[in-house]
Amino acid sequence: MFLFLAFISAVAQNVTENKVEEFHVGVVLDLGTTVGKVAHTSILIAIEDFYAVHPNYTTRIVLHIRDSMSDDVQAASEVLDLLENYKVQAIIGPQKSSQAVFVLALGNKHQVPIISFTATSTSLSSRRLPYFVQATARDSAQVCSIASIIKTYGWREVVPIYVDNDYGRGIIPDLVNVLEGIDAHIPYQSAIDESATGEQITQKLYKLMTMQTRVFVVHMSYSLGSLFFTKAKGIGMMSKGFVWIITDGRANLIDSLNPSVVEAMNGALGVESYVPKSIELDNFTMRWYMRSRNDHPNDPTLKLSIFGLWSYDAIWAVAQAAEKAKITEEKFQRSSALKNYTSSKTLENSRNGPTVLKAILQTKFQGLSGYFDLSDGQLQVSMFQIINVVGKAHRVIGFWNAQNGISQQSDQRTSNTTYSATHNLNIVIWPGESTEVPRGWKIPTNGKKLRVGVVAGAGYPEYIDANEDPLTGEIKASGLAIEIFEEAVKRLHYALTYEYIVFNTTENVSSSYDDFVNQVYLKEYDIAVGDITIRYNRSLYVDFTLPYTESGIAMVVPVKESVHMNAWIFLKTLTPGMWFGTIILFIYTGIVIWLLELLGNNKNVHGPIPRQLATMIYFSLFEEKEKVKRLTSRIVLVIWLFFLVVLKSSYTASLTSMLTVQQLxxxxxxxxxxxxxxxxxxxxxxxxxxxxxxxxxxxxxxxxxxxxxxxxxxxxxxxxxxxxxxxxxxxxxxxxxxxxxxxxxxxxxxxxxxxAGFGYALQKGSPLVGDISQAILNITGGDTMIQIEKKWIGDQNNCQNVGTISGTDSLTFDSFAGPIIATGVASTTSLVIALITYFCKNKQAEPENGDSEQILPPETGGDEERQCQQAARARGMHGQINKAMRDGSLVMCRGERIHNSWVSSSARF
Structure with a gap:
C-alpha cells in the first residue's frame, strides 16, 4: 500500500508539473546603452524574484531578449521575428520613442500588448494605440512641475531646447499650454538634430546668447545632452545669470553620467521621478550591483536608475497578468507555405491579446518604484523631486506633487506650502556658484538696441517732445517723461542700449495715443515713452510700468473771497444747522437737568415760572454742587460741559482764522x-x-x-x-x-x-516691466522726482491754491456728531431712569397713604376743622404743611387727636 501511494503521488506531481504553461515574452532593448544594460539586469532579477515569491503559479514567463542596436528598423525587425518565430504574447520595449512608432503599429494591428518603461513621448497616445502601455512617467506629467519652478522664481520667458525627433517634439505642446497658464511665454524654440555635431551645437548656443532670455528647459537624450552641456560650458553659458532646467529623461540618469559632464552641468536644476525609500528597495539595490558586475564586467561604473526599477516592476505586472489570463491555447496561426517568410501580413491576430491587455491594465501593486498602477495605459506618477547639480553629484532641494505644488519635504502632510510664488525650495547653487536668484533675462551687449517710441507734436511739451536733428539725423527727446525714463535706465543693474523712434500725433490726440500704444502691441516699438494714461482698454494688449505721476482727474476753477468782513462775521463760524442744533441741545439739556432735580425734591427748582426758567439756563451753563444734588444730573452736566468746551475751542480757532487769514x-x-x-x-x-x-x-x-x-x-x-x-x-x-x-x-x-496716472507701455510679458517699475519707485520716492518736477513744471510750493479745497470753512453739525450724540444719549437715559424710579416709589407709597387717612376722625362739623383736614390731604407732606403754616395759609386745627394724626401721616411720607 505504501509503495502504491508513493507511486500515485509521483504520478500526480508529474502531471502537475506538466500543467505549467509557458508565457512567451519578448524584450527589445538597446543593449549597448546605459539604460539597456541597467534594464537587462533588473529584468533577469525580476523573473527570479517573482517566481520565488509565487512558486505555486501555473504559468511561467519565458523571456526572449533582443538587441535593437539603437536602430528603429532593427527594433521593428526584431519584433516581427518575436511574433513570428516565438509567438510571444507580450513585448517589453522598445527603448526609444522613435522605435515605438514602428513597433506599436505591429502590436496594435495584431493585438499584442507592448509595454515600454522608457518611451515617454506624449505623442504615443494609448487612445490611438490601445495595445501600448507606458510603464513610465509620460513627458506631459512633468511639465507642471517645471512650470511650478518657473512660477516660484517669477521668470516670465522660457526657451525650450529639445532634440528634433518624436521624443523631443512631443513635450512642446504641453509645455506651451502650462506656461501660458502661469503667464509665462516662449519667445523662441531651439530644436537640435539628434545627429548634430559639436560645431552645430555651438552655433545654436551662440544664437541663444544674442537673445535676452536666460531661462532654458533642456529636453534631450542621454548622449546628445552630454555633448550639449559640454559645449555650453565651453562658450561661457554655464555662468552667473543663466538658468538651466533639465527634464526627467536626463535627470533620472544623472548618476550614470560621466563626472566631467556632471561638472559641466553645475548649477542646473532638474526634475526626476520620486522613488519612496523601502527595505525591499535597499535589498534589491545590493543584489543588483552584485549581479551587474557579473553581467557587465566591462562597465563597473554602471549605476541603478529609475528605469531599472520600472523594468523590474513591469515584469512583475506582466507575470501577474499571465497568471490571471490563464493562457492555454496557441496564439497565432499561419500557412505552412509561408513558414520561412517574415511579414506582418502573414500573421493573424492574437486570440488572447485582449485578455492579456485587460489583465495588465488591472494590475496594481506596491512595487520598488512606488505604487505601480497602469490602469489608464500609462504609469500614474504623482510626485517628482527637484534636484540641483552641484560639483560632481546632485542634491535634492524640494519636491512637487499635483495637489500641493512645491515643498521642501516629501511628506506633504507636514508641509503647508502650495503651488505659489514663494521660494519653497532649499538654497540653490546657480551657475557660476552663485546663490543669488538669476533675473532670467539680460540685454545682450551684441544685441540690437531697444526701440523706444516717443511722441512729437504733443499738446504738453513739458511732458514729452521729440524732433530730429537736421544735421545728424538723430532723434532727440525731452520732457519730464523722458527724463524720468532715462534716469530709470541709469538705475538698472545692467546696460540697456536704446534708440528713440518718433511717432507723430494727429489732431485727435486720444486716438493718436491709442495708435501710439498699439505700435508696441504690433512690435514696432519695444517700449512707448510719454504722457500715456494707464487705461483698462490699453492694458489688454500691452503691459504698463508703475505710474510716475499722480493719478486722478480733477477740476480747475476760479477762486473768490469766501468771507466778507462785517458786524455779523461771528455767526459765519458755525453753519445754520450747527447753530440750530446747538440751541436745541442747550434747551433740551436744561430741561432734563431741571426735571431730574425736581424729581429729586431739590428745593432750588421750586418757585415761580420765571425763576424755574432761569434755573434751567443756569444748569445748562454752570456746574455747582450746591445747586445740583443728584448724581445723574451731575453726569449729564459734565458731558454737556465737555461738549461746550470742544465747541468753544473750535469756534475760537475758526473765528480767529476768519479775522486774520485771507479766505479763498x-x-x-x-x-x-x-x-x-x-x-x-x-x-x-x-x-x-x-x-x-x-x-x-x-x-x-x-x-x-x-x-x-x-x-x-x-x-x-x-x-x-x-x-x-x-x-x-x-x-x-x-x-x-x-x-x-x-x-x-x-x-x-x-x-x-x-x-492710474501716466506710465510707460511695453510688450506683453516683457521682463523690463518689473525692473523699470522698480526704478520708477526709487525715483518717485526720493528727492530726484522733486528736482525733475521743478525743472519741467516749476516750484508749486509758491502756489497756495494747489491742492484739494473744500467748499466751506464753517463748522458743521457733522464735525461734532460724537459729542452731540453722547450728550443726547446721556440726558435721555438719565431722564428715563429717573422717571421709572419715581413712579415705582409712588406706587409703593399709595397703600400707606390710604391707611393714614383712616385714622382721621370723621368730619363732625366746624369749618375750621374741615379746612384743616382738606389741607392735610392736599399737601400730604410734613415739610409742606409746616411751610403752609409759616405762610399763614392754614388755621390751627382743633383737638389734640387731629394734630397727632398729621404728625403720624407726615412721618410715613
Missing part, C-alpha cells in the same frame, strides 16, 4: 453743482475726458474743448455766462502744469475721478 473759496465745489446749474465745462481737445463728462450727465453743448493752457485761462476768466467755462476738467498732471503758470485766481478741486 472755489466758485464751484463739485461736479454735481455744475450739473445742477447747467454751467459750461472745458477739457483738453482730443482727450478721453469728453466721454467721461458725457457719462456723468453733462449736455454735449456745455462741453467745450481747448488746446493750450492759455486757452484754459481765457475761458475760465470769461466765465460760463460770457461764453467761457465755469470749470476745466483734466488729469492732475496737466492741471499742475496749468497752475504752475496761472497760480493766482485758480485752484484745483478734486480729484473727482480716479485714474
Amino acid at each position: 473759496q472755489p466758485t464751484v465745489t463739485n461736479v454735481d453743482e455744475l450739473l445742477k446749474t447747467g454751467l459750461a465745462v472745458g477739457y483738453g481737445r482730443g482727450s478721453y475726458i469728453k466721454s467721461l463728462l458725457e457719462e456723468l450727465g453733462f449736455d454735449t453743448s456745455k462741453i467745450k474743448p481747448y488746446d493750450t493752457p492759455e486757452d484754459y485761462h481765457n475761458a475760465l476768466s470769461m466765465g460760463s455766462k460770457n461764453g467761457g467755462v465755469a470749470a476745466l476738467v483734466d488729469e492732475i498732471p496737466y492741471i499742475k502744469l496749468f497752475l504752475a503758470e496761472h497760480c493766482k485766481g485758480y485752484t484745483m478741486v478734486g480729484p473727482i475721478y480716479k485714474t
Whole structure:
C-alpha cells in the first residue's frame, strides 16, 4: 500500500508539473546603452524574484531578449521575428520613442500588448494605440512641475531646447499650454538634430546668447545632452545669470553620467521621478550591483536608475497578468507555405491579446518604484523631486506633487506650502556658484538696441517732445517723461542700449495715443515713452510700468473771497444747522437737568415760572454742587460741559482764522453743482475726458474743448455766462502744469475721478516691466522726482491754491456728531431712569397713604376743622404743611387727636 501511494503521488506531481504553461515574452532593448544594460539586469532579477515569491503559479514567463542596436528598423525587425518565430504574447520595449512608432503599429494591428518603461513621448497616445502601455512617467506629467519652478522664481520667458525627433517634439505642446497658464511665454524654440555635431551645437548656443532670455528647459537624450552641456560650458553659458532646467529623461540618469559632464552641468536644476525609500528597495539595490558586475564586467561604473526599477516592476505586472489570463491555447496561426517568410501580413491576430491587455491594465501593486498602477495605459506618477547639480553629484532641494505644488519635504502632510510664488525650495547653487536668484533675462551687449517710441507734436511739451536733428539725423527727446525714463535706465543693474523712434500725433490726440500704444502691441516699438494714461482698454494688449505721476482727474476753477468782513462775521463760524442744533441741545439739556432735580425734591427748582426758567439756563451753563444734588444730573452736566468746551475751542480757532487769514473759496465745489446749474465745462481737445463728462450727465453743448493752457485761462476768466467755462476738467498732471503758470485766481478741486496716472507701455510679458517699475519707485520716492518736477513744471510750493479745497470753512453739525450724540444719549437715559424710579416709589407709597387717612376722625362739623383736614390731604407732606403754616395759609386745627394724626401721616411720607 505504501509503495502504491508513493507511486500515485509521483504520478500526480508529474502531471502537475506538466500543467505549467509557458508565457512567451519578448524584450527589445538597446543593449549597448546605459539604460539597456541597467534594464537587462533588473529584468533577469525580476523573473527570479517573482517566481520565488509565487512558486505555486501555473504559468511561467519565458523571456526572449533582443538587441535593437539603437536602430528603429532593427527594433521593428526584431519584433516581427518575436511574433513570428516565438509567438510571444507580450513585448517589453522598445527603448526609444522613435522605435515605438514602428513597433506599436505591429502590436496594435495584431493585438499584442507592448509595454515600454522608457518611451515617454506624449505623442504615443494609448487612445490611438490601445495595445501600448507606458510603464513610465509620460513627458506631459512633468511639465507642471517645471512650470511650478518657473512660477516660484517669477521668470516670465522660457526657451525650450529639445532634440528634433518624436521624443523631443512631443513635450512642446504641453509645455506651451502650462506656461501660458502661469503667464509665462516662449519667445523662441531651439530644436537640435539628434545627429548634430559639436560645431552645430555651438552655433545654436551662440544664437541663444544674442537673445535676452536666460531661462532654458533642456529636453534631450542621454548622449546628445552630454555633448550639449559640454559645449555650453565651453562658450561661457554655464555662468552667473543663466538658468538651466533639465527634464526627467536626463535627470533620472544623472548618476550614470560621466563626472566631467556632471561638472559641466553645475548649477542646473532638474526634475526626476520620486522613488519612496523601502527595505525591499535597499535589498534589491545590493543584489543588483552584485549581479551587474557579473553581467557587465566591462562597465563597473554602471549605476541603478529609475528605469531599472520600472523594468523590474513591469515584469512583475506582466507575470501577474499571465497568471490571471490563464493562457492555454496557441496564439497565432499561419500557412505552412509561408513558414520561412517574415511579414506582418502573414500573421493573424492574437486570440488572447485582449485578455492579456485587460489583465495588465488591472494590475496594481506596491512595487520598488512606488505604487505601480497602469490602469489608464500609462504609469500614474504623482510626485517628482527637484534636484540641483552641484560639483560632481546632485542634491535634492524640494519636491512637487499635483495637489500641493512645491515643498521642501516629501511628506506633504507636514508641509503647508502650495503651488505659489514663494521660494519653497532649499538654497540653490546657480551657475557660476552663485546663490543669488538669476533675473532670467539680460540685454545682450551684441544685441540690437531697444526701440523706444516717443511722441512729437504733443499738446504738453513739458511732458514729452521729440524732433530730429537736421544735421545728424538723430532723434532727440525731452520732457519730464523722458527724463524720468532715462534716469530709470541709469538705475538698472545692467546696460540697456536704446534708440528713440518718433511717432507723430494727429489732431485727435486720444486716438493718436491709442495708435501710439498699439505700435508696441504690433512690435514696432519695444517700449512707448510719454504722457500715456494707464487705461483698462490699453492694458489688454500691452503691459504698463508703475505710474510716475499722480493719478486722478480733477477740476480747475476760479477762486473768490469766501468771507466778507462785517458786524455779523461771528455767526459765519458755525453753519445754520450747527447753530440750530446747538440751541436745541442747550434747551433740551436744561430741561432734563431741571426735571431730574425736581424729581429729586431739590428745593432750588421750586418757585415761580420765571425763576424755574432761569434755573434751567443756569444748569445748562454752570456746574455747582450746591445747586445740583443728584448724581445723574451731575453726569449729564459734565458731558454737556465737555461738549461746550470742544465747541468753544473750535469756534475760537475758526473765528480767529476768519479775522486774520485771507479766505479763498472755489466758485464751484463739485461736479454735481455744475450739473445742477447747467454751467459750461472745458477739457483738453482730443482727450478721453469728453466721454467721461458725457457719462456723468453733462449736455454735449456745455462741453467745450481747448488746446493750450492759455486757452484754459481765457475761458475760465470769461466765465460760463460770457461764453467761457465755469470749470476745466483734466488729469492732475496737466492741471499742475496749468497752475504752475496761472497760480493766482485758480485752484484745483478734486480729484473727482480716479485714474492710474501716466506710465510707460511695453510688450506683453516683457521682463523690463518689473525692473523699470522698480526704478520708477526709487525715483518717485526720493528727492530726484522733486528736482525733475521743478525743472519741467516749476516750484508749486509758491502756489497756495494747489491742492484739494473744500467748499466751506464753517463748522458743521457733522464735525461734532460724537459729542452731540453722547450728550443726547446721556440726558435721555438719565431722564428715563429717573422717571421709572419715581413712579415705582409712588406706587409703593399709595397703600400707606390710604391707611393714614383712616385714622382721621370723621368730619363732625366746624369749618375750621374741615379746612384743616382738606389741607392735610392736599399737601400730604410734613415739610409742606409746616411751610403752609409759616405762610399763614392754614388755621390751627382743633383737638389734640387731629394734630397727632398729621404728625403720624407726615412721618410715613
